[in-house]
Amino acid sequence: MDSPAIVVRNLRKIYGSKPAVDGLNLEVPRGCFFGFLGPNGAGKTTTIRMLMGLATPTSGEIELLGLAMPAHAQEIKQRMGLVPDDTLLFDHLTGSEFLEFAGRMYGLERNTARQRAAELLHLFELDGSARKLIGEYSKGMRKRTAMAASLIHKPELFLMDEPFEGVDVVGARLMKELLLDLVKQGSTIFLTTHVLEVVERLCDQVAIIHAGKVVVQGTLAELRTGTETLEDAFVRVVGAERPTEPLDWL
Amino acid sequence: MGSRARAILWAQWRTLWNHFPRSNRFGLAFTLGISALWYGVVAMLAVGAGVLLASPDQGTTVAKLLPGALLLALLYWQVVPILLASTGASLDVKKLLAYPIPHRELFGLEVLLRTTTGVEVLMVFVGAFVGLVRNPRLPLWAPLALIVYAAFNLLLSVGIRDVVMRLFARKAIRELMVFLFVLLAALPQLLLVSGMGARFKVLIPLTSSQFWPWIVTANLLQGHFTPARGLALCGWTAAAYWFGRWRFEGGLRVDAHESATPVEPVGSGSGWWDRLYRLPAAIFPDPAAVMIEKELRVLSRSARFRLVFLMGFSFGLLIWLPMTFGGSGSPDSWVGRNYLALVSSYALLLLSDVLFWNAFGFDRTAAQLYFLAPVPTATVLFAKNFTAMIFITLDVAMVVLVCTLFRLPVSAGKVLEAYLIVFTVSLFLMAAGNLSSTYNPKPMDPAKSFRSNSGRQTQAVMMLLFPVSLTPALLAYLARYAFEVEWAFHAVLLFFVILGFLVRRIAVESAVQVLGRRKEAIVTALSQSDGPISG
Numbered sequence: 001m002d003s004p005a006i007v008v009r010n011l012r013k014i015y016g017s018k019p020a021v022d023g024l025n026l027e028v029p030r031g032c033f034f035g036f037l038g039p040n041g042a043g044k045t046t047t048i049r050m051l052m053g054l055a056t057p058t059s060g061e062i063e064l065l066g067l068a069m070p071a072h073a074q075e076i077k078q079r080m081g082l083v084p085d086d087t088l089l090f091d092h093l094t095g096s097e098f099l100e101f102a103g104r105m106y107g108l109e110r111n112t113a114r115q116r117a118a119e120l121l122h123l124f125e126l127d128g129s130a131r132k133l134i135g136e137y138s139k140g141m142r143k144r145t146a147m148a149a150s151l152i153h154k155p156e157l158f159l160m161d162e163p164f165e166g167v168d169v170v171g172a173r174l175m176k177e178l179l180l181d182l183v184k185q186g187s188t189i190f191l192t193t194h195v196l197e198v199v200e201r202l203c204d205q206v207a208i209i210h211a212g213k214v215v216v217q218g219t220l221a222e223l224r225t226g227t228e229t230l231e232d233a234f235v236r237v238v239g240a241e242r243p244t245e246p247l248d249w250l
Numbered sequence: 251m252g253s254r255a256r257a258i259l260w261a262q263w264r265t266l267w268n269h270f271p272r273s274n275r276f277g278l279a280f281t282l283g284i285s286a287l288w289y290g291v292v293a294m295l296a297v298g299a300g301v302l303l304a305s306p307d308q309g310t311t312v313a314k315l316l317p318g319a320l321l322l323a324l325l326y327w328q329v330v331p332i333l334l335a336s337t338g339a340s341l342d343v344k345k346l347l348a349y350p351i352p353h354r355e356l357f358g359l360e361v362l363l364r365t366t367t368g369v370e371v372l373m374v375f376v377g378a379f380v381g382l383v384r385n386p387r388l389p390l391w392a393p394l395a396l397i398v399y400a401a402f403n404l405l406l407s408v409g410i411r412d413v414v415m416r417l418f419a420r421k422a423i424r425e426l427m428v429f430l431f432v433l434l435a436a437l438p439q440l441l442l443v444s445g446m447g448a449r450f451k452v453l454i455p456l457t458s459s460q461f462w463p464w465i466v467t468a469n470l471l472q473g474h475f476t477p478a479r480g481l482a483l484c485g486w487t488a489a490a491y492w493f494g495r496w497r498f499e500g501g502l503r504v505d506a507h508e509s510a511t512p513v514e515p516v517g518s519g520s521g522w523w524d525r526l527y528r529l530p531a532a533i534f535p536d537p538a539a540v541m542i543e544k545e546l547r548v549l550s551r552s553a554r555f556r557l558v559f560l561m562g563f564s565f566g567l568l569i570w571l572p573m574t575f576g577g578s579g580s581p582d583s584w585v586g587r588n589y590l591a592l593v594s595s596y597a598l599l600l601l602s603d604v605l606f607w608n609a610f611g612f613d614r615t616a617a618q619l620y621f622l623a624p625v626p627t628a629t630v631l632f633a634k635n636f637t638a639m640i641f642i643t644l645d646v647a648m649v650v651l652v653c654t655l656f657r658l659p660v661s662a663g664k665v666l667e668a669y670l671i672v673f674t675v676s677l678f679l680m681a682a683g684n685l686s687s688t689y690n691p692k693p694m695d696p697a698k699s700f701r702s703n704s705g706r707q708t709q710a711v712m713m714l715l716f717p718v719s720l721t722p723a724l725l726a727y728l729a730r731y732a733f734e735v736e737w738a739f740h741a742v743l744l745f746f747v748i749l750g751f752l753v754r755r756i757a758v759e760s761a762v763q764v765l766g767r768r769k770e771a772i773v774t775a776l777s778q779s780d781g782p783i784s785g
Contacts, residue, residue: 054347056503077350088345092265101264104257105349133268135774 003066005030005157005188006051011060013046013212020046022212024060028190028205033183035203036192039238043212044192045085048161051190052082065157078106081150083143083160091135095126095145098134099152106153113152120148124174139166147175158182160191164198176202196230210238254351255359280690284715292370296377303381303471313472320399320464323375327368327403328410347502357408357498364407375400388473395470395483402463402487408494412501530636537625541633542640549641552612554694555604559641562597563648588727590653590660594668595723597645598675599716604694605638606676606683610776611694617776621769627762634687635680635754642672667739671723674743677750678719681757688764693776722746 006028013021021043028034038044049055051062053073062069064076082088090098096117103113121127124144129137134145147163158179164172179189180202193199199206200220207217216223216237224233299319302308346356365372375396382393460466463486466479530542549555609631610617620630646668653660722743730739765772 052348054344074350074352077348082348084348088348090261090265090345092268093261094264094268097261097264097268101257101261102349104260105254105346105351107253107350 007063009061012058014058033203034190035199035206038209042209081155081158083146083150083163096130102149103152124148158189252355255355296374300377300381304384306387316468317465323371331367364404392473399467402490405490405494409497412497545637558600562600562645590664590668591671594646606679609634609687610691627765674722681754684757684761688761
């Protein structure tokens with residue numbers, strides 16, 4: 001039997017004296033579309049950065065695709081596709097150059113990387129801006145470029161940090177359909193998002209992180225009680241139900 | 251070289267290539283002109299070294315000069331980047347770690363990139379190498395020692411860069427490190443000045459040991475081979491490799507977010523810091539007051555600015571101290587008499603990079619606010635220039651304070667003179683800087699203490715442009731010397747103050763037009779990041 005795609009045990013990350021992630025436990029089965037939710041500052045990005053190998057945990061264990069991080073970091077990275085926050089793009093490269101760069105970094109032959117880059121640009125409707133620098137792209141175009149780069153080496157596991165942020169309706173629809181296809185083919189997707197509609201439409205399983213800990217994990221049906229919407233369930237779980245005090249001057 | 255390393259170099263090449271046609275012509279011409287001048291001087295040095303080392307009759311001179319020259323090369327490569335708060339081009343590991351690239355390939359590239367802080371030394375080494383090869387008295391293997399010495403420097407530089415970046419990444423430790431660096435470097439001079447050096451004479455044989463890398467290399471370059479010397483140079487290089495690799499691996503494990511641990515920013519509460527920040531509101535109306543307040547808060551919280559501010563009044567003292575009070579220097583010499591003005595001018599030079607030449611550098615994406623908010627552009631420039639003057643005043647005050655604490659000769663007249671000079675020179679720097687900041691803005695990371703570019707432009711400014719901007723001060727001193735009266739000095743400065751105000755006013759008008767015309771280019775330039783290699 002295949003090992004889970006992601007196993008996290010007692011993961012901690014402490015900045016100064018403040019824990020950003022505090023004893024996080026998580027298991028994501030293979031072939032699952034997994035949504036990782038949480039309010040701002042809950043530790044989502046820190047967690048995904050540790051999974052990506054961009055941040056070193058203070059303590060705890062991470063296993064991806066049955067291999068331990070960081071001992072097998074190179075092998076894991078080779079089999080992973082990342083859509084991190086857009087600061088990891090290179091602003092002075094064109095979209096096509098960046099995709100070729102990403103392909104070659106994953107060990108593809110130069111010609112293969114170039115060909116796949118052109119096909120991905122077409123798929124993500126970026127070919128019209130192929131000669132434009134990424135620094136001149138809109139936020140949505142940057143996200144589409146990052147997603148295209150994550151696909152270039154045909155990975156098994158995707159880690160995506162807010163992949164739909166700033167993407168227009170057409171672009172988001174294209175990306176969602178593509179991701180669903182990938183899951184059908186057996187890939188695993190782990191994504192963080194604030195857009196609950198995305199989670200409701202795409203995810204098989206969800207975990208909610210609050211103050212650095214997973215407070216609930218399960219299917220959408222398990223998360224909701226009665227006729228609750230996902231938004232209601234989210235607010236209940238993170239304990240954010242507080243009365244708003246109107247401002248006199250507003 | 252691995253395929254991934256080649257991909258990184260290719261991407262960096264494309265980055266530079268793409269940047270070229272989009273660069274501002276003025277900025278490009280400025281950079282090219284300055285680079286041509288700078289490297290022209292270095293090329294002449296390289297030719298000189300080649301000619302000297304090629305001559306078989308100069309053996310005695312070479313024997314005398316070579317160890318010192320090699321030590322100087324080492325110091326230039328390792329220490330000057332620290333003095334200029336610029337660590338040279340480096341891999342953007344934060345971005346590259348996402349890819350499955352073996353660490354040894356990253357290390358190999360990083361070692362190559364260390365050439366960016368020692369290009370001048372390498373140029374001179376090439377000249378020297380050619381000279382050594384052409385010298386008929388030397389064995390053929392002798393010049394090879396120079397290659398090993400260059401490798402030693404490259405590897406050492408990787409380790410030193412990481413240590414410096416790590417030490418200077420954390421608040422409080424960074425400030426402490428500046429003082430420790432200054433104390434450490436100033437110690438020998440202070441011992442000499444205080445007469446305590448005699449007690450440490452026992453250490454002299456240690457410093458002239460035959461096994462220091464520059465002495466070993468000098469001997470080998472002259473053809474004096476012994477197995478011990480060969481082993482010593484290889485040993486130093488192996489140690490530098492181990493040190494560089496160890497620090498590089500350590501650097502890969504550091505989370506960039508970790509060093510940016512959230513801490514209570516200075517003046518965020520309601521204490522006296524906050525009242526100081528709000529002082530401009532007592533003098534100016536908004537929006538000028540709030541913009542000055544914003545500049546004061548942002549700059550005082552920026553790691554890089556705090557570092558140059560500290561260096562301004564500490565490294566400056568260190569550099570001029572030996573010339574003034576140590577060795578053959580004397581407090582009665584011209585340098586000794588004008589010590590305060592000299593150190594203050596050095597502080598001005600360091601601060602000018604952030605405050606004048608690239609005044610929008612820290613604004614990055616926030617620069618668009620200047621174009622969105624209903625604020626006249628001239629007010630933006632005024633706020634930046636006024637804030638610059640506040641920090642320069644404070645830095646000179648710190649110079650005076652430190653000099654007083656160390657019982658160096660300080661008088662009210664000399665303090666006034668230092669202020670007059672820096673204020674006069676600042677007017678011209680403001681004028682040039684307002685234009686340079688609008689024509690050639692470059693994004694800077696306020697959280698990084700050390701700039702990652704090669705510092706070539708800073709060096710060029712230091713060596714070529716800054717002395718030009720000191721012309722008013724030089725003419726004032728010349729007038730005092732020629733007429734032997736104090737009023738001549740002040741009259742010249744007064745003339746330049748009036749001229750400076752006029753020049754600044756014209757420059758502001760011009761910069762306002764440029765800001766209006768190039769707003770899109772400026773916002774884009776300030777919000778862009780580097781390629782896989784920062785620099």
